[in-house]
Amino acid sequence: MTEDTGYTPPKVWTWDKENGGAWASLNRPIAGATHDKELPVGKHPFQLYSMGTPNGVKVTVMFEELLAAGHDAEYDAWLIKIGDGDQFGSGFVEINPNSKIPALMDRSGDKPVRVFESGAILMYLAEKTGKFMPQEMAARYDVIQWLMFQMGGIGPIFGQVHHFKRAAKEQVPYAIERYMKECLRLYGVLDRRLDGRPYLAGAELSIADFATLPWVFRHDWQEVDLSSFANVKRWYDELMARPAVQRGMDVPAG
Numbered sequence: 001m002t003e004d005t006g007y008t009p010p011k012v013w014t015w016d017k018e019n020g021g022a023w024a025s026l027n028r029p030i031a032g033a034t035h036d037k038e039l040p041v042g043k044h045p046f047q048l049y050s051m052g053t054p055n056g057v058k059v060t061v062m063f064e065e066l067l068a069a070g071h072d073a074e075y076d077a078w079l080i081k082i083g084d085g086d087q088f089g090s091g092f093v094e095i096n097p098n099s100k101i102p103a104l105m106d107r108s109g110d111k112p113v114r115v116f117e118s119g120a121i122l123m124y125l126a127e128k129t130g131k132f133m134p135q136e137m138a139a140r141y142d143v144i145q146w147l148m149f150q151m152g153g154i155g156p157i158f159g160q161v162h163h164f165k166r167a168a169k170e171q172v173p174y175a176i177e178r179y180m181k182e183c184l185r186l187y188g189v190l191d192r193r194l195d196g197r198p199y200l201a202g203a204e205l206s207i208a209d210f211a212t213l214p215w216v217f218r219h220d221w222q223e224v225d226l227s228s229f230a231n232v233k234r235w236y237d238e239l240m241a242r243p244a245v246q247r248g249m250d251v252p253a254g
């Protein structure tokens with residue numbers, strides 16, 4: 001049974017005002033570009049339009065790891081300020097109709113290729129370079145399923161934890177408890193998976209690790225004590241010690 005909070009949802013919901021809270025200006029039920037704005041283009045083959053959020057830095061970690069491994073993965077990283085609404089500019093929406101960072105334009109071939117959704121960008125770069133995702137089918141699906149676990153589980157749930165703990169205009173115990181329980185359950189899944197395995201997909205470092213690390217990096221926001229998850233902590237400390245990971249976590253600033 002739902003408790004009476006004094007709020008009755010309208011029969012047909014319409015948008016008439018902002019909802020309050022730190023990110024209220026982004027929370028609007030409209031799709032498509034709101035203004036004309038071309039995107040800058042630099043000299044490197046890859047143009048990345050992004051910001052230093054967990055979904056953003058997973059791609060810069062991948063680029064920095066590719067460069068460290070000797071791949072031709074030079075990129076320009078352009079800051080898209082989501083708090084200022086840059087993601088609703090016409091040039092950005094042409095690459096990502098969903099108006100969310102990160103978005104990638106690969107200009108290395110005859111025709112430019114646009115890719116949005118951070119998981120798809122990681123797969124694209126892995127396939128293009130043959131790095132951080134194996135060819136053999138079973139091993140490849142070990143990577144893909146842990147990447148999807150991050151995209152469909154960790155990202156959305158940890159994102160709601162961050163929202164309700166740090167950005168919501170009021171503390172909503174029901175929401176915080178619901179998402180914290182699921183967040184801790186997901187840490188438990190990661191911890192069990194990493195028991196006796198160096199990386200999420202098994203023996204080899206992969207895009208599944210790059211996708212998950214930036215969300216675990218925010219354990220202080222979630223107020224999760226990593227020492228309660230010893231295998232996650234061992235994996236986290238090892239990855240965070242990698243110079244390429246450290247460089248990737250720092251670009252693009254914002």
Ligand SMILES: N[C@@H](CCC(=O)N[C@@H](CS)C(=O)NCC(=O)O)C(=O)O
Pocket residue numbers: 026053054055056082087099100101102116117118119155
């Ligand atoms: N599933 C998407 C999520 C991307 C996403 O939520 N990006 C956030 C920043 S982490 C964003 O751009 N928010 C802007 C908005 O909601 O308007 C992905 O992984 O690429």
